[in-house]
Amino acid sequence: MSQIMKGDASGRGAVAGYRVSIPARQHPYTEEEIAAVVNVMRNVEGQTQGSYLAQFQEDFAAFTGAGHAFAVDNATNALSLAATLCGIRPGDEVIIPAYTFCASAIPFGKAGARIVWGDIHPDTWTIDPEDIRRKITGKTRAIVCVHLLGMPCDMPAIMAIAREHGLKVVEDCAQALDARINGQHVGTFGDYGCFSFHGAKTMTTLGEGGMLTVRSDEDAALVPGIRHNGCCGFDFPRDRYWSPAMSNVDMDIEGFWPNNFCIGEAQCALGSVELRSLRGYTDRIIAQNDRLRQLLADVPEISFNKIPDGYRHVRHQYVQHFDGSAFGKNRDDLLDLLTEKYGIRSIVQYYPLYRYPLFQKLGAGEFDCPVLERWWDNSFSVPMWCGMEDEVLEIISGSIKSAIADLKR
Numbered sequence: 001m002s003q004i005m006k007g008d009a010s011g012r013g014a015v016a017g018y019r020v021s022i023p024a025r026q027h028p029y030t031e032e033e034i035a036a037v038v039n040v041m042r043n044v045e046g047q048t049q050g051s052y053l054a055q056f057q058e059d060f061a062a063f064t065g066a067g068h069a070f071a072v073d074n075a076t077n078a079l080s081l082a083a084t085l086c087g088i089r090p091g092d093e094v095i096i097p098a099y100t101f102c103a104s105a106i107p108f109g110k111a112g113a114r115i116v117w118g119d120i121h122p123d124t125w126t127i128d129p130e131d132i133r134r135k136i137t138g139k140t141r142a143i144v145c146v147h148l149l150g151m152p153c154d155m156p157a158i159m160a161i162a163r164e165h166g167l168k169v170v171e172d173c174a175q176a177l178d179a180r181i182n183g184q185h186v187g188t189f190g191d192y193g194c195f196s197f198h199g200a201k202t203m204t205t206l207g208e209g210g211m212l213t214v215r216s217d218e219d220a221a222l223v224p225g226i227r228h229n230g231c232c233g234f235d236f237p238r239d240r241y242w243s244p245a246m247s248n249v250d251m252d253i254e255g256f257w258p259n260n261f262c263i264g265e266a267q268c269a270l271g272s273v274e275l276r277s278l279r280g281y282t283d284r285i286i287a288q289n290d291r292l293r294q295l296l297a298d299v300p301e302i303s304f305n306k307i308p309d310g311y312r313h314v315r316h317q318y319v320q321h322f323d324g325s326a327f328g329k330n331r332d333d334l335l336d337l338l339t340e341k342y343g344i345r346s347i348v349q350y351y352p353l354y355r356y357p358l359f360q361k362l363g364a365g366e367f368d369c370p371v372l373e374r375w376w377d378n379s380f381s382v383p384m385w386c387g388m389e390d391e392v393l394e395i396i397s398g399s400i401k402s403a404i405a406d407l408k409r
């Protein structure tokens with residue numbers, strides 16, 4: 001057992017000796033996607049900042065309905081761009097859910113913000129708007145809402161609070177591509193939307209990649225410079241093509257250093273092709289999760305997040321909650337059995353961020369999140385990928401039922 005777990009930090013990836021484990025990727029590339037990458041390798045002279053970037057951004061804006069879209073090298077850096085555009089200065093407070101992947105918070109901490117941890121809503125497990133309201137002070141500058149697990153946050157309520165208090169809203173959509181509320185795509189409610197094309201996400205541009213969506217034209221004008229070392233294309237007439245110099249540094253935003261967050265042409269070409277079939281993948285993943293929920297509907301110890309009417313929750317992770325308090329057992333007892341006796345690798349994600357020494361030492365160890373504290377230690381995720389057969393879902397649900405029966409004995 002300890003042998004198998006050694007060096008296996010994330011819990012992802014196939015592991016020999018298990019009946020069902022969690023793959024590192026949701027689905028393989030199609031031949032058309034592979035051809036798009038090879039075409040850029042063979043035939044395109046400039047490997048970055050070209051027409052495939054422009055096309056991918058246009059396609060992504062069309063897919064989401066965003067006003068502007070900017071492709072970047074990963075979602076963490078999309079969040080960094082958003083932090084810069086929010087104008088975060090040392091001492092500003094930013095409200096961020098404590099239940100999320102660490103990258104939702106790190107760019108804001110780096111920008112000097114004091115992180116105020118938001119609690120989750122007990123039904124949806126996303127940030128609770130009423131808790132946001134309670135935590136707003138005169139120093140609050142922005143709210144980061146994370147559509148975690150693929151579930152949209154309550155954006156109408158959050159936007160109403162933000163407007164009332166004049167706050168910026170950043171949407172972390174890293175797990176929520178194609179998630180919508182009444183047809184409106186996440187990432188288009190707030191000021192900024194941050195998307196990930198990391199290898200484990202629903203769509204991946206060769207392992208890394210991201211997108212920033214921006215609502216206002218003024219913000220959009222600043223992004224290319226901040227993204228590319230302060231350089232922009234020449235948009236003024238020049239007498240001589242070499243004047244003033246190649247790589248014009250024309251970023252004009254006061255008090256912030258620029259970055260290089262660019263993504264290459266092959267990744268962009270791939271992204272455009274992937275977007276065309278994305279809907280089919282998310283539909284399938286949703287149907288699989290519905291089936292799993294149905295198979296476990298008669299197990300009172302297991303619960304899933306409740307999906308409000310009109311919400312398209314894209315089920316990026318198959319997270320559930322175990323309540324074994326009636327017979328004195330907890331999540332860890334259940335996962336021990338699932339792993340050792342039934343050969344199902346389950347994982348737990350995401351550890352409340354204030355519990356990590358990294359955040360504590362950087363001044364973000366304070367918290368007031370009673371719902372998360374009650375809920376988290378009994379939550380877990382079972383394996384998921386796109387194309388799970390009913391048989392696999394039945395192995396998972398059947399094993400959970402048997403393991404719970406074992407625990408009751």
Ligand SMILES: *Cc1c(COP(=O)(O)O)cnc(C)c1O
Pocket residue numbers: 073074075076077100101103104146148172174175195196197198209210
């Ligand atoms: C994956 C993820 C990120 C970071 O995405 P990268 O593209 O790997 O930088 C941020 N937030 C959440 C919620 C994520 O799941």
